[in-house]
Amino acid sequence: MRRKSLVLLLGLSMALSLVGCNGKSTKSGSGDIKLAEYKGLAVYEKELEVDDAYDSTIQSMLSQFSTTDQVKEGKVKKTDKVNIDYVGTIDGFAFEGGTSQGYTLDIGNSSFIEGFAEGLVGKKIGDKVTLNLTFPEDYANTTKDADGKEMSLAGKDVVFEVTLNYKEVTNTPEYTDDFVKEHFSAIATTTSDFDTYLKKRIQITNAMNGAWKEFLDSCEVKKYPDKEVESYEKVLNDQYVQQLQQYYQTDLKTYLESCSMSQEDWDKEINKSSKEYIKQKMVIDQIAKEAKVAIKGDSEAYKKKAEALVQLNNLGTVEAAEKQYGKEMILDSLNYEAVQEYIFDNMKKESGERPTEAVTDAAADSAADSEDATVEETTKKSKKK
Numbered sequence: 001m002r003r004k005s006l007v008l009l010l011g012l013s014m015a016l017s018l019v020g021c022n023g024k025s026t027k028s029g030s031g032d033i034k035l036a037e038y039k040g041l042a043v044y045e046k047e048l049e050v051d052d053a054y055d056s057t058i059q060s061m062l063s064q065f066s067t068t069d070q071v072k073e074g075k076v077k078k079t080d081k082v083n084i085d086y087v088g089t090i091d092g093f094a095f096e097g098g099t100s101q102g103y104t105l106d107i108g109n110s111s112f113i114e115g116f117a118e119g120l121v122g123k124k125i126g127d128k129v130t131l132n133l134t135f136p137e138d139y140a141n142t143t144k145d146a147d148g149k150e151m152s153l154a155g156k157d158v159v160f161e162v163t164l165n166y167k168e169v170t171n172t173p174e175y176t177d178d179f180v181k182e183h184f185s186a187i188a189t190t191t192s193d194f195d196t197y198l199k200k201r202i203q204i205t206n207a208m209n210g211a212w213k214e215f216l217d218s219c220e221v222k223k224y225p226d227k228e229v230e231s232y233e234k235v236l237n238d239q240y241v242q243q244l245q246q247y248y249q250t251d252l253k254t255y256l257e258s259c260s261m262s263q264e265d266w267d268k269e270i271n272k273s274s275k276e277y278i279k280q281k282m283v284i285d286q287i288a289k290e291a292k293v294a295i296k297g298d299s300e301a302y303k304k305k306a307e308a309l310v311q312l313n314n315l316g317t318v319e320a321a322e323k324q325y326g327k328e329m330i331l332d333s334l335n336y337e338a339v340q341e342y343i344f345d346n347m348k349k350e351s352g353e354r355p356t357e358a359v360t361d362a363a364a365d366s367a368a369d370s371e372d373a374t375v376e377e378t379t380k381k382s383k384k385k
Contacts, residue, residue, distance in 0.1 A: 076167070128163050
């Protein structure tokens, strides 16, 4: 189980390479933690390469600010997306599932039967087009006939009356100084300065993806802050209950029954996840304190970095982000980023690439995604009962 949190543009992953334990015990709040060594961790030359990630990140960033225009003239091309209304009839009867209004059809990637999308190519926007087609012999879908009886569509002749409403044209902005200044002024005002920032963030992410879990596992929690764990257990439990209700229209009791899980087992999982989160927070807070990079919520540094965070994530304003996620979560994200940068700046450069046996955060994410998928599947099963 994972808590949903801010999704940073660069996917700030939690990964550091373990060098050793410094044997020093430190305290955080009412908790007590023994940190592993975090200075002099290894970064590999391969992890400092950024070209592919840089290109994809820039394109993803630009696409977030793309706009769509409705073009109501011209002819339909194979590469167009066209908004259409259509009515399908068999023997003059408008069959169930054969009618739609305001449907956006990607001509080059259509899942409609053969001849539908192809028959619109070359036609003018605003035209009404008649398509005389035939469903494939192996077509699996069925419909209802005029008497309400189930009828197979396989091999049936069909007539589609299609109205071409407009083309949907996507306009992607250019990566220019003006674009950077407009959208990322808290970080940079030129593409050159933004590139410097972006490439370092990618390098940090690559380096951290090496072994944060291994490093974190080597940090020993001697005492958890009980009140924080209990508080987070409630937050986590409430969030999953809300998720079950909102996305799967079921409750916790039904979900537990569907996957043969007791309330006690559920509570143990909540406790385990809460302790993992609190441990990580303890580690980050302690490193931030020792390295003197901790950000205070009432500081100018917080205002500036929080503004950069909301711009990177296209969240609007800092106030809006604080209302949606909570100031504490934003502060945690900023301190985590500061800790990452500090560790990266103190890393030892190694040749080649990180050994394949290194534990990666990607593997942990994959396992978590698999668990989320299991939650979804078991929930769907519970709804069918």
